[in-house]
Amino acid sequence: MNDFLRGKRQRGSRLAELLRGSEPVLAPGAYDALSARLIEQAGFPAVYMTGFGASASLLGRPDVGLLTMSQMVDNARRIAQAVDVPVIADADTGYGNPLNVIRAVQDYELAGVAAIHIEDQVTPKKCGHMDNKQVIPAAEMVEKIHAAAEARRSNDFLIIARTDARAVEGLDGALRRARAYCEAGADILFIEAPQNEDEIAEVARAFPAVPLLFNWAEGGKTPPMPLARLKELGYRIVIFPISTVLTAAKAIRTALDEIKAHGTPERMFPDRTAFQEFNEMIGLGEIQELEKTFAAKEGEYAKETKVR
Secondary structure, eight states, rough: OHHHHHHHOOOOHHHHHHHHHHOEEEEEEEHHHHHHHHHHHOOOSSSOOHHHHHHHHHHHHOSSSSSOHHHHHHHHHHHHHHHOEEEEOOOOOOSHHHHHHHHHHHHHHHHHOSEEEEEESSOOOOTTTTSSSOOOOHHHHHHHHHHHHHHOOTTTSSSEEEEHHHHHHHHHHHHHHHHHHHHOOOEEEEEOOOOOOHHHHHHHHTTTTTTEEEOEEETTSSSOHHHHHHHHHTTTTEEEEEHHHHHHHHHHHHHHHHHHHSSSSSSGGGGGGHHHHHHHHTTHHHHHHHHHHHHHHHHHHHHHHHHH
């Protein structure tokens, strides 16, 4: 059936199946539906909706908690509808207390994503690799994770507990929090911003039986790690939240500089995506197929009505 006609639906069970596989799940960051489609077309098994990229693309502002829950859920819905692979979405702090978390979980689940991560920063939060972060009491976050696990309609919808406590309480404090969040019902743990390879390995040793998420953020506080090493340590999900948005920003600036300097982007033509190729990327062929199908049926109906 035509993809546009049948629509897109995400199933958490597909992400769970991927997590049981032998390879880490690589999920590049999508900031909108177009970038999500490109990630899927490149052959990746999952998409990560990046809060950093969402804030940059929707507001043109940094990731400092400016987007509301409804804005984030709407963006997640558009991304989930654009692809067939599972979508993992940033849900910031859960947007308030446990009652707000319940609503957030239910809205994200209805939006069609496979998993969300909730973090233990105070509101308004900051990007996990910025300075001067603050965290809420661990007991308060435990209740948020407990509420999230209880609120989901299906156990296939996965809850990822993120702690930003490394920057505030040190690695030991972050590991204690992560353990408590796991006991509260989190399916996956996300210890944000370990600061060297030894810390990355220590996180893995602390949770040998729990799926772990690694945040591969260019220029952040965590050093770049080879995928083979992350696999060896046992990390099950690797997200690349800012790769696409940083690349897009550079490419757009280059095009604009060219137009400003020469009055035309003509010199860049060999390097840009061709018009027809781009239309195929975003599904023009599917739309044209539907136009032919339903235009034919409309013509048959008009003919039958005329005969009568």
